[in-house]
Amino acid sequence: MGKLFAVAVTVITLISAALFVTHTWWLPPDISVLGRGIDGQITETMVFTGALFVAAQLALALFVWQSSDGVATRVIRSFPGGATFMVVFACAIVSIELVSLVFVGTKVWSSIYLDAAPANALHIDVQAGQFAFYFRYAGPDGKFGVPHPELIDEGNSNFFGLDPKNDTAARDDIISASLVVPVNQPVLLTMHSKDVGHSLFIPELRLQQDFVPGLVIPVHFTATGITKTEVVCTQLCGLGHYNMRAYVEVLSRDDFAKWLVDQAGQ
Amino acid sequence: MRMKILACVTLVVLTTMALAPATPHKAGGTVTGKVTYTGTPPKMKPIDMAKEPSCAKQHATPVMNESVVTGSGNTLGDVVVYISAGGEAGAAPAQGVEFDQKGCQYIPHVLAMQAGQQLTIKNDDQTSHNIHPMSKVNPEWNKSQPPGAPPIQVKYEKPEFIPVKCNVHPWMHGYFAVLNTSHSAVTGADGSFSLTGLPPGKYTVTAWQERFGTQSQEVTITGNETAKLDFVLKATEY
Secondary structure (H helix, E strand, C coil), rough: CCHHHHHHHHHHHHHHHHHHHHCCCCCCCCCCCHHHHHHHHHHHHHHHHHHHHHHHHHHHHHHHHHHCCCCCCCCCCCCCCCHHHHHHHHHHHHHHHHHHHHHHHHHHHHHHHHHCCCCCEEEEEEEEEECCEEEEEECCCCCCCCCCCCHHHHHHHCCCCCCCCCCCCHCCCCCECCCCCCCEEEEEEEEEEECCCEEEEEECCCCCEEECCCCCEEEEEEEEEEEEEEEEECCCCCCCHHHHHEEEEEEEEHHHHHHHHEEEEE | CHHHHHHHHHHHHHHHHHHHHHHCCCCEEEEEEEEEEEEECCCCCCCCCCCHHHHHHHHCCCCCCCCEEEECCCCCECEEEEEEECCCCCCCCCCCEEEEEECEECCEEEEECCCCCCEEEECCCCEEEEEEEECCCCCCCEEEECCCCCCEEEEEEEEEEEEEEEEECCCCEEEEEEEECEEECCCCCCCCEEEEEEEEEEEEEEEEEECCCCEEEEECCCCEEEEECCCCEECCCC
């Protein structure tokens, strides 16, 4: 029985490791400037933790195999330095690994969260609400109208609570139900929620960021490939969560300029 | 003896039938007219339903926001015209009214009913809706209605203009106009309305539009005549 268990542990370990090595279920191809760094980080994490996982499971299988002769009273004393040293050694190895991962990952993390968006970034204001995303562009005047949450009136398409009567900057703001961006241009999103926590996840852009009610959270990215994909909400936000999504379109610069003119004319 | 009783009962029944009016008389005054606007109405924007493909594909051209519906000659649609004072409210009609969710739109956009009248809400879409009438005077509720779910039956007991929204599709928007009268009409895009069967009396007729507010006029009905009454609402761009 013990030998059978040892074989099963070995087989499960090798199959699961192979699924990761061959990228059987993996993220879609990355089309973002920061994506390479994030993918590198994911790979490093997988290699480090994967190596430990495989070693630990195979060691478990080996010990089970060796102990499967039914001698229950055997005590393993052969580890150099004894049990205390073994536990301290294991903890130290895991700690060093975790700290190194954080240290190595800081560069990628800070390039997303600490570096400001480039000056030429296209600013898009994003609002999440049960159960849709809306995206706001400044319009021909280049200025955003000031949102007033108390003026939000979805039935009249005033999703952001703009005050076009008194605020001239708000009159030409473009509101879109899809996130449309030009290729190879930095984009700055300022993310806020109308009601509860939501999350914006665009796997192709390696972008996942929570919306927190009351906070305006900036994130920036640069898309490098023309595509049409989806943004989905990945924070359970209520009854219609499964249905909270929007299209993401990365257009050529010309097509994007045309799209903006089209939207401004509506 | 038995035959005699039967004959008596038959006689009484026949007499009653002869004396009572066969149907509630349709006769009475009529108020007809048109609702138009002056000024600049807001520009209605197309609705992007891309996130709900089962609805988006039902519309060949994008659906426009319906908070202001206009026709040629500055006519105004979706205006509720009703008797706001005068006459007797009477009991709610036995015939109910129906509100449908189709193509991720409310049909009709504005539904008039009398307080106490049966309201049936259907979902004709292949997606879940969550209908949420935001009443303040009547009890507020919101109910989820998946595809194929039975219609929701409800009655509003107090007069109120109730904005209706869908908690799943933010663009969906409509109104329940719960009135104290059975004499009401909702204008089409041509702005015309007709209130019929008004007994003689003095009435206040009110026109209500969700963005432009209300306007009232008085009219006196003396017999079976048709009174003309036009409303001109002041449109505001923002």
